[in-house]
Amino acid sequence: FKLSLNSFDEHHVLSNVVLVTLIDQSQLVSLNKMRSDFVAHASHELRTPLTSLDGFIQTLLGVGVEDPQLQKKFLEIMQLQVARMIRLTNGLLTLSRVERDEYQLITQKTNLRTVLGQALEEMSIKMDLANITFEYNDITEHQDAFIYADPDQLFQIFHNLLENAMRYAPLGKGKVGKVICDFYFSDNDVKWPGAGWVVAISDNGPGIDKQHIPRLTERFYRADDKNGGTGLGLSIVKHLITRHRGSLAIESTKGQGSSFLVWFPTIDTSLSEVSL
Numbered sequence: 001f002k003l004s005l006n007s008f009d010e011h012h013v014l015s016n017v018v019l020v021t022l023i024d025q026s027q028l029v030s031l032n033k034m035r036s037d038f039v040a041h042a043s044h045e046l047r048t049p050l051t052s053l054d055g056f057i058q059t060l061l062g063v064g065v066e067d068p069q070l071q072k073k074f075l076e077i078m079q080l081q082v083a084r085m086i087r088l089t090n091g092l093l094t095l096s097r098v099e100r101d102e103y104q105l106i107t108q109k110t111n112l113r114t115v116l117g118q119a120l121e122e123m124s125i126k127m128d129l130a131n132i133t134f135e136y137n138d139i140t141e142h143q144d145a146f147i148y149a150d151p152d153q154l155f156q157i158f159h160n161l162l163e164n165a166m167r168y169a170p171l172g173k174g175k176v177g178k179v180i181c182d183f184y185f186s187d188n189d190v191k192w193p194g195a196g197w198v199v200a201i202s203d204n205g206p207g208i209d210k211q212h213i214p215r216l217t218e219r220f221y222r223a224d225d226k227n228g229g230t231g232l233g234l235s236i237v238k239h240l241i242t243r244h245r246g247s248l249a250i251e252s253t254k255g256q257g258s259s260f261l262v263w264f265p266t267i268d269t270s271l272s273e274v275s276l
């Protein structure tokens with residue numbers, strides 16, 4: 001630093017120092033604001049089901065509800081609120097873990113097809129129980145589909161997307177819910193940064209209005225308040241994909257359904273090496 005004092009006049013150097021400090025401060029301020037916004041938003045999201053629970057408990061304890069049918073109805077609504085709070089706290093914990101820098105990804109050479117298979121196995125049972133038709137098309141020509149990944153985090157990406165597809169598919173009016181998962185290799189699609197593996201999870205649910213699509217991966221963002229969701233699943237997905245140097249594309253037609261496409265780069269982009 002002393003060296004630069006020789007080449008600049010003192011005022012110049014000082015104004016540079018002041019500028020550097022200002023940038024630093026403004027980053028700190030926006031980071032602090034982001035944190036307090038996050039806490040405010042999280043508290044608000046938790047307060048809504050808590051207030052509702054409080055209301056039901058007061059009614060049950062206070063005026064009392066004689067009708068056992070009505071009591072059961074109240075308890076069922078309360079159970080839904082508790083389930084939502086559990087989803088919220090689980091989502092918040094995962095999100096803060098994912099966002100924390102010290103949370104390291106343990107990457108290893110991972111067969112994408114194997115991890116996808118595990119997520120599909122778990123979800124296909126659930127879809128079966130929920131009467132949702134499920135289809136899987138593996139159209140990759142390559143035996144092995146290796147990427148550098150943390151298998152647990154990879155699983156979480158597919159799990160969240162499949163769970164969303166399953167939750168939203170039956171909401172398409174008058175239709176039988178259907179979820180399709182396509183797995184393929186993309187050579188030169190301009191949609192992606194290069195050659196890589198693509199997992200596309202599609203449903204015939206209600207679809208999403210165009211204006212919402214760019215904001216869906218923001219924390220707490222929900223296109224529709226009525227679905228009882230937390231707005232955290234896709235922000236977790238987006239984070240995890242980015243940390244794997246992957247890419248996410250969302251395509252949707254209102255009234256017809258949605259597709260969530262995830263792209264991952266191949267190892268060394270050399271297929272022969274990958275299949276060794």
Ligand code: ADP
Nearest residue numbers: 164165168222223224229230231232233234258
């Ligand atoms: P959640 O579903 O819990 O609200 P997400 O972050 O997973 O949170 O999704 C954010 C929003 O994106 C949802 O509230 C919903 O409006 C929309 N969305 C996500 N997946 C789908 C889907 N498969 N079909 C229609 N809308 C979806």
